Amino acid sequence: MEGTGPSPAQRRAATELINEARASSVRLIDSLTRLWDGIVEASALTANDDEHDPEGATVAYERAQLRDVLKQARADLDDLDQAAQRVLTDEYWVCERCGGPISAARLTARPATRICITCAASKVAG
Ligand SMILES: [Zn+2]
Numbered sequence: 001m002e003g004t005g006p007s008p009a010q011r012r013a014a015t016e017l018i019n020e021a022r023a024s025s026v027r028l029i030d031s032l033t034r035l036w037d038g039i040v041e042a043s044a045l046t047a048n049d050d051e052h053d054p055e056g057a058t059v060a061y062e063r064a065q066l067r068d069v070l071k072q073a074r075a076d077l078d079d080l081d082q083a084a085q086r087v088l089t090d091e092y093w094v095c096e097r098c099g100g101p102i103s104a105a106r107l108t109a110r111p112a113t114r115i116c117i118t119c120a121a122s123k124v125a126g
Contacts, residue, residue, distance in 0.1 A: 006093050010104070014087050014092060019084075025077045036070060095119055096115060097116070098118070098119055
């Protein structure tokens with residue numbers, strides 16, 4: 001089951017890709033967190049207003065949406081952290097479903113992926 005494994009250049013390229021993705025993920029979380037703090041602050045200021053304020057529903061909706069986006073962004077960052085660990089072993093290049101290779105093109109497009117394109121395509125079916 002031993003393949004040829006990734007070359008040092010492949011390993012470096014993968015690490016670079018993951019680091020870039022992590023950096024933009026961290027920036028996204030930063031700005032989302034600032035947005036979140038702003039909304040929380042704004043609603044704290046208006047907390048004593050009439051509870052039937054028509055803007056209340058909109059703010060609640062925005063908060064729920066932002067919370068989901070933030071949650072997703074943190075999950076992505078977590079995936080990238082795990083990907084960075086997997087690069088240290090050859091696991092990063094191996095599909096965790098079928099044990100087959102994950103193509104370089106797929107890893108370039110999705111640096112945090114754990115499964116090959118075939119398994120990703122059949123994921124919807126079950
Ligand atoms: Zn697979």
